[in-house]
Amino acid sequence: MTSMLLTSVVEWSRWQFALTAIFHWFFVPLTLGITFMLAIMETIYVKTGDEFWKKTAKFWMKVFGINFAIGVATGIILEFEFGTNWSNYSYFVGDIFGAPLAIEGILAFFMESTFIAIMFFGWNKLSKKTHLTATWLTAVGANISALWILVANGWMQYPAGMEFNPDTMRNEMVNFWEVLFSPVAINKFFHTVTSGYVLAAIVVMGISAWFMLKKRNIVFAKKSILIAAVFGIFGSAALIWTGDGSAYQVAQKQPMKLAAMEGLYEGKDKAGLIAVGVLTPGKEYDDSKDPYIFKIEIPRLLSFLSNRNFDSYVPGINDLVNGYEYVDKDGNKQAGLSFAEKRDRGRIANQALIDYKAAKDRGDNSSQAEALKLIDENFKYFGYAHLENPSSIIPNVPLTFYSFHVMVILGCYFVLLFIVVLWLLYKDKLHNKRWLLWLMVFTIPLVYLASQAGWIVAEVGRQPWVIQDLMPTVSAVSRIDAGAVQTTFILFFSLFTVLLIAELGIMFRQIKKGPEGVE
Amino acid sequence: MNTTKKVFQFYYTGFKNMTVGKTLWAIILIKLFIMFAILKPLFFPNLLSKNFDTAEQKSNYVFEQLTTTPKQ
Known part of the structure; x- marks a missing residue:
C-alpha cells in the first residue's frame, strides 16, 4: 500500500517536473540562438552604416524580447519543486547542485538587468559600438547562463568531483573543475546551446518565409533568411559534432540509456x-x-x-x-556487472551506512571505520539498494527510442532544408517556390518537437536514476500527498497555457506589423 | 549629472517610451506575483526547512528516508 502511494507521488511529481521543464524549454532555446543572429545583423549595421540592418536587427530584437519576457522566470518553478517534491534529492546533492544554480541566478539577474536593458533602451543614446557590445554580451551571457544549469544536469547524469559524507548525508563537492569540465557536462552544454542555434535559425527562416508568402518586406525576408540559413548550417555542424560527443559519453557512462x-x-x-x-x-x-x-x-x-x-x-x-x-x-x-551484483553492492553500502550511524551513536570508532570502508568501496552502486526488480533499471524503451530517432531524423531534415534554401537564395529562385516557403513556416513546430525530443531522450532515457547509480527517482521524491501534486500540476498547466497563448498572441501581432521602414 | 542619475534617467526614459514592452512588463509582474506570492508560500514550502530546525534533524530524516525506501 505504502509502495503504491509512493508510486503515485513519484509519477505525479515526475509529470509535474516534466510539464514545467517542457514549458520552460519552449522559451529558452530561441533566446540562445536569436541573440547571436541579431548581434550579427547589428554588426553588419555598425560596419556598413546601412540603416536597413539596424531596422532588421530591431525587428528580431522585438521577437526576442517577447519570447524572453514571457519565458523569464518560468525556470524558477523547477527550483520550487526541488524543495517540495524532491526534498530528499535536494538534501542529498548538497551544494553540488545548489552552487551552479546560484551562479546561474546571479548571472542571469545581472545580465538581464544590464545588457538587455542597454540593448533595448540604448539605441540613439549610446555609441554604435557600445550598443553592439551590449548586444553581443547579451548573446554570450544568455549562453553562459545556460551553462550552469546544464552543468548541474550533467552532474546528475555523471556524478563527478564529489564525495559522499555519511555524517551529513550529503554529497560534497571536492573538485569544482571536475564538476564544471566533466565530459558529460561539456558535451551537454554545447549540444544544448547549438540545438538552440538551429531552432532559432528555423524560426527566423519560417517567419521570414511568411513575409515572402504575403509578398511584403521581401528584401528584409531574403536577407534574414540568408543570415539564418548560414547560421543554421554552422549551428547544425556544431550540433552534429556535439551530438556525436554526447552519444559517446552516453555509451561510456550510461550504457542502458x-x-x-x-x-x-x-x-x-x-x-x-x-x-x-x-x-x-x-x-x-x-x-x-x-x-x-x-x-x-x-x-x-x-x-x-x-x-x-x-x-x-x-x-x-x-x-x-x-x-x-x-x-x-x-x-x-x-x-x-549484472543488476543483481550491483544491487548486492548497493545493499552492502546501505547496510554499512546504517552500521556507521549506529557505531557513531555508541562511540564505537573501530566499527565506524570498518563501515566507512564498506561505504567507500560500494557507494558507487548505492542507489541499487532501493531497487528490487531487474526491470526497474530499464527506462521506457519505446519513448526513448522514438524520441531519439525523431530528433535525429528531424535534425537531418533541417540540414537539408538549410542547404536547399541557401542554394535557391543563391540562384534567386526562393521567392517562386511557394511550397518551400510554406514548408519553412511549418518547420517551426517541427524544430520545437525535435528540441523537446532531445530532452526526453536525456531525461526519460536515464530513468530510474535521478543521480546515475546513486539515487533512483523513488528515493529522491518527498513523502507528500499525491493530491497536492495533482493540484499544482493543474495550476501549472493552466498558468503555462495562458502564458503560451499570451506569447503567441503578442508575437503574431508584432510579426504581422512587420519591421518598420524596410522593404 | 552624476552617474546614478544618468543610469536612472536611462532606465526611466527607456521604460516610459516602451510600446509593446509595457504589456510584456505587466505579464512579467503578474507572473512573478503568482509565483512568489501565491505558488511558493501556499504550495511549495521547503519541506525540510519547514519540518526541521537543525541540520542534524534534516540529516537524520534523510538518513531514514534513504535507508528505508520501499523497493521499486
Whole structure:
C-alpha cells in the first residue's frame, strides 16, 4: 500500500517536473540562438552604416524580447519543486547542485538587468559600438547562463568531483573543475546551446518565409533568411559534432540509456545503428520477441559511435541486466556487472551506512571505520539498494527510442532544408517556390518537437536514476500527498497555457506589423 | 549629472517610451506575483526547512528516508 502511494507521488511529481521543464524549454532555446543572429545583423549595421540592418536587427530584437519576457522566470518553478517534491534529492546533492544554480541566478539577474536593458533602451543614446557590445554580451551571457544549469544536469547524469559524507548525508563537492569540465557536462552544454542555434535559425527562416508568402518586406525576408540559413548550417555542424560527443559519453557512462535509444536488447560486436525502425509493441527484456517489426540499419556505426571502433562490443539491455563479458580491442577479457551484483553492492553500502550511524551513536570508532570502508568501496552502486526488480533499471524503451530517432531524423531534415534554401537564395529562385516557403513556416513546430525530443531522450532515457547509480527517482521524491501534486500540476498547466497563448498572441501581432521602414 | 542619475534617467526614459514592452512588463509582474506570492508560500514550502530546525534533524530524516525506501 505504502509502495503504491509512493508510486503515485513519484509519477505525479515526475509529470509535474516534466510539464514545467517542457514549458520552460519552449522559451529558452530561441533566446540562445536569436541573440547571436541579431548581434550579427547589428554588426553588419555598425560596419556598413546601412540603416536597413539596424531596422532588421530591431525587428528580431522585438521577437526576442517577447519570447524572453514571457519565458523569464518560468525556470524558477523547477527550483520550487526541488524543495517540495524532491526534498530528499535536494538534501542529498548538497551544494553540488545548489552552487551552479546560484551562479546561474546571479548571472542571469545581472545580465538581464544590464545588457538587455542597454540593448533595448540604448539605441540613439549610446555609441554604435557600445550598443553592439551590449548586444553581443547579451548573446554570450544568455549562453553562459545556460551553462550552469546544464552543468548541474550533467552532474546528475555523471556524478563527478564529489564525495559522499555519511555524517551529513550529503554529497560534497571536492573538485569544482571536475564538476564544471566533466565530459558529460561539456558535451551537454554545447549540444544544448547549438540545438538552440538551429531552432532559432528555423524560426527566423519560417517567419521570414511568411513575409515572402504575403509578398511584403521581401528584401528584409531574403536577407534574414540568408543570415539564418548560414547560421543554421554552422549551428547544425556544431550540433552534429556535439551530438556525436554526447552519444559517446552516453555509451561510456550510461550504457542502458544508449541501449534504450537504439532498442538494443542483445549486445553485439560490430553493432549497427538503427537509422529508421519500428519497435515490437509489448516487447519485454526477458521475452524472445524480435525487438523490431522493421528496421533500416547502418552497419557497424553504433560500435563506432560508442567506442570509436567499428568492431567493438556494445552491450544491450539484457546484458546490462544479466551481466556480460566481452573481449576489448587489446584482446583482454572485460566484464560488466549484472543488476543483481550491483544491487548486492548497493545493499552492502546501505547496510554499512546504517552500521556507521549506529557505531557513531555508541562511540564505537573501530566499527565506524570498518563501515566507512564498506561505504567507500560500494557507494558507487548505492542507489541499487532501493531497487528490487531487474526491470526497474530499464527506462521506457519505446519513448526513448522514438524520441531519439525523431530528433535525429528531424535534425537531418533541417540540414537539408538549410542547404536547399541557401542554394535557391543563391540562384534567386526562393521567392517562386511557394511550397518551400510554406514548408519553412511549418518547420517551426517541427524544430520545437525535435528540441523537446532531445530532452526526453536525456531525461526519460536515464530513468530510474535521478543521480546515475546513486539515487533512483523513488528515493529522491518527498513523502507528500499525491493530491497536492495533482493540484499544482493543474495550476501549472493552466498558468503555462495562458502564458503560451499570451506569447503567441503578442508575437503574431508584432510579426504581422512587420519591421518598420524596410522593404 | 552624476552617474546614478544618468543610469536612472536611462532606465526611466527607456521604460516610459516602451510600446509593446509595457504589456510584456505587466505579464512579467503578474507572473512573478503568482509565483512568489501565491505558488511558493501556499504550495511549495521547503519541506525540510519547514519540518526541521537543525541540520542534524534534516540529516537524520534523510538518513531514514534513504535507508528505508520501499523497493521499486
